[in-house]
Amino acid sequence: xxxxxxxxxxxxxxxxxxxxxxxxxxxxxxxxxxxxxxxxxxxxxxxxxxxxxxxxxx
Amino acid sequence: xxxxxxxxxxxxxxxxxxxxxxxxxxxxxxxxxxxxxxxxxxxxxxxxxxxxxxxxxxxxxxxxxxxxxxxxxxxxxxxxxxxxxxxxxxxxxxxxxxxxxxxxxxxxxxxxxxxxxxxxxxxxxxxxxxxxxxxxxxxxxxxxxxxxxxxxxx
Amino acid sequence: xxxxxxxxxxxxxxxxxxxxxxxxxxxxxxxxxxxxxxxxxxxxxxxxxxxxxxxxxxxxxxxxxxxxxxxxxxxxxxxxxxxxxxxxxxxxxxxxxxxxxxxxxxxxxxxxxxxxxxxxxxxxxxxxxxxxxxxxxxxxxxxxxxxxxxxxxxxxxxxxxxxxxxxxxxxxxxxxxxxxxxxxxxxxxxxxxxxxxxxxxxxxxxxxxxxxxxxxxxxxxxxxxxxxxxxxxxxxxxxxxxxxxxxxxxxx
Numbered sequence: 254x255x256x257x258x259x260x261x262x263x264x265x266x267x268x269x270x271x272x273x274x275x276x277x278x279x280x281x282x283x284x285x286x287x288x289x290x291x292x293x294x295x296x297x298x299x300x301x302x303x304x305x306x307x308x309x310x311x
Numbered sequence: 312x313x314x315x316x317x318x319x320x321x322x323x324x325x326x327x328x329x330x331x332x333x334x335x336x337x338x339x340x341x342x343x344x345x346x347x348x349x350x351x352x353x354x355x356x357x358x359x360x361x362x363x364x365x366x367x368x369x370x371x372x373x374x375x376x377x378x379x380x381x382x383x384x385x386x387x388x389x390x391x392x393x394x395x396x397x398x399x400x401x402x403x404x405x406x407x408x409x410x411x412x413x414x415x416x417x418x419x420x421x422x423x424x425x426x427x428x429x430x431x432x433x434x435x436x437x438x439x440x441x442x443x444x445x446x447x448x449x450x451x452x453x454x455x456x457x458x459x460x461x462x463x464x465x
Numbered sequence: 466x467x468x469x470x471x472x473x474x475x476x477x478x479x480x481x482x483x484x485x486x487x488x489x490x491x492x493x494x495x496x497x498x499x500x501x502x503x504x505x506x507x508x509x510x511x512x513x514x515x516x517x518x519x520x521x522x523x524x525x526x527x528x529x530x531x532x533x534x535x536x537x538x539x540x541x542x543x544x545x546x547x548x549x550x551x552x553x554x555x556x557x558x559x560x561x562x563x564x565x566x567x568x569x570x571x572x573x574x575x576x577x578x579x580x581x582x583x584x585x586x587x588x589x590x591x592x593x594x595x596x597x598x599x600x601x602x603x604x605x606x607x608x609x610x611x612x613x614x615x616x617x618x619x620x621x622x623x624x625x626x627x628x629x630x631x632x633x634x635x636x637x638x639x640x641x642x643x644x645x646x647x648x649x650x651x652x653x654x655x656x657x658x659x660x661x662x663x664x665x666x667x668x669x670x671x672x673x674x675x676x677x678x679x680x681x682x683x684x685x686x687x688x689x690x691x692x693x694x695x696x697x698x699x700x701x702x703x704x705x706x707x708x709x710x711x712x713x714x715x716x717x
Contacts, residue, residue: 254515262515265525271590272528275583276514279532282579283506283688286572290695297702302715304706327617335610338603347653349599370654407593409522417597417656434592439658441527441670443518 350417356428357396363422369398370417370436378412391418391428402430409435482559484701485710491694498691505684512677520674529587531678534661535685537580537605541643543573543689544608547615548640551633561697563629564704566636567619568696572689574612581605592656600649601657604642611639625704 256262265272350370351361361367369391377390388401389412400418410416410433420430480486513531520527547569554562584602585595596602615632622628650659661669661678668675705711 255518256515265528266519268524268526268590271526271586272514275529275532275586276510278579278582278586279536282575286575286692290692290699293699294695294702297699297706298715301702301706301711305712305715331610331614331617335607335614338607338610347600349597349653349655352654370656407591409591409593411522414522432594434594434597434656436656437522437591437658439661439669441520441523441530441661441674443671443674444521445518446521446671 352393353391353396353398354393356398356422361422363424366419366421368417368419369400369422369428369430370415371398372415373410373412375412391416398428399426400428400430402433404431404433406433407435409437482557482561484561484564484705485708487561488698488701488714491698495691495694498687498694502684502687502691505680505687509677509680509684513681517674517677523591526587526590527674529583530661531681533580533583533587534678535681536576536583538682539685539689540573540577540580540605540608541646542686543569543576544612544636545640545643547573548633548636551629551636554629555633560626560629560704561701563625563633564700565693565697566629566633568693568700569689570612570615570619570632572692572696574609574616576685576689577605577609577612581609597656599655599657600653601646601655604646604649608639608642608646611635611642615639 263269263273350368353369353371355361356369361369371391371393374390374392374397379388381387384403385405386401386403387406388399391398391400400420402418402420415436415438417434417436418428418430419432419434420428422428481490509531513528517528517531519525547566550562550566550569553559554566581602584605588597589595615635618632618635619628622631647660649655650657702711
């Protein structure tokens with residue numbers, strides 16, 4: 254372990270703001286990309302299913 | 312008459328694309344007009360390739376032992392070198408953390424007719440080599456030891 | 466010219482052209498890529514943030530490298546990937562290839578944007594500025610604009626096969642920018658330092674700094690593989706919603 258205390262880890266010798274901002278952007282990118290893809294998958298399935306249901310009734 | 316929403320959407324997109332392409336071309340021209348090279352190395356300045364009294368950038372290494380700080384102001388002078396030619400730079404302001412002797416920098420400012428480069432901005436340029444501090448300490452120590460060992464055999 | 470007539474591409478190449486086959490193939494491969502990405506990225510993050518030593522000059526701001534370099538590599542690789550997929554679509558008239566290219570666009574654009582943002586955030590403490598118009602930074606910004614151009618073109622053309630062809634051409638032409646980005650630091654003098662991470666030469670840092678970077682890069686490739694497969698499968702569902710196999714899949 255490079256850091257000896259939790260405060261040191263957060264502060265990063267004064268570079269904490271820059272480091273954590275970069276990692277936060279990375280996390281945001283990963284999470285939104287997953288969310289967008291899965292949301293679209295769910296929506297498409299629902300759409301196609303409801304249309305299939307309608308055509309089955311006719 | 313109201314525009315068909317689909318066509319309106321298309322028109323907006325085409326306009327967006329046009330501005331996008333325009334922006335790209337503009338940026339390219341901007342980059343070219345400024346010369347794609349970011350800075351003049353000291354050799355170019357020594358050979359008279361850099362214009363006087365015009366805002367330009369000069370880049371190179373800070374010569375070891377050349378940094379002179381004024382005792383009562385933020386004025387700093389140092390020698391910028393590419394190990395072939397030297398340029399004296401004077402700068403008043405706060406230097407970046409990575410500014411060190413033997414380190415690369417890029418300074419923006421004007422070259423005076425007397426050959427002194429008066430900078431209003433100094434940026435630190437670092438190389439692609441990364442090292443933990445212990446390693447550099449060890450290297451420096453090894454060098455010191457080597458010098459001492461050399462002294463013994465002399 | 467008989468060798469040319471007898472020249473065959475492998476079977477999987479033609480199989481991939483079938484949307485149904487790709488949909489199943491993606492479903493089978495996705496968990497592996499998801500698992501690998503999760504392991505490699507979390508391993509790389511913990512190592513890079515907690516265990517890797519700080520740089521002797523930059524201190525802890527050096528840790529930004531573990532997100533900046535993977536983002537830049539992926540942003541550039543995915544543009545080439547998009548151009549190759551588009552070219553395959555153009556040459557063999559494969560619909561799925563256009564769908565793959567379309568699915569990669571936003572992913573590549575977001576990684577390029579991340580590279581620019583993290584680069585700016587890293588530039589402030591090390592160089593002393595967020596931005597400078599040097600060749601590396603400007604050509605990377607142009608890459609982001611090329612991505613947005615491809616996305617806008619995709620949106621503007623409702624016919625998917627026309628859009629696929631048009632964006633493929635734009636992506637192929639735009640690929641010229643990739644070697645410009647790569648060699649900008651060698652061809653011109655820039656504030657940006659030369660590459661740390663190359664396939665041909667030995668890394669310019671010790672293993673305890675280099676291995677977490679390698680883990681992050683491979684992990685991000687796996688993440689993109691997972692994501693592009695998911696997005697392509699969405700695209701297949703969308704465009705093939707009339708086919709009987711989609712109905713069969715969604716009934717149970």
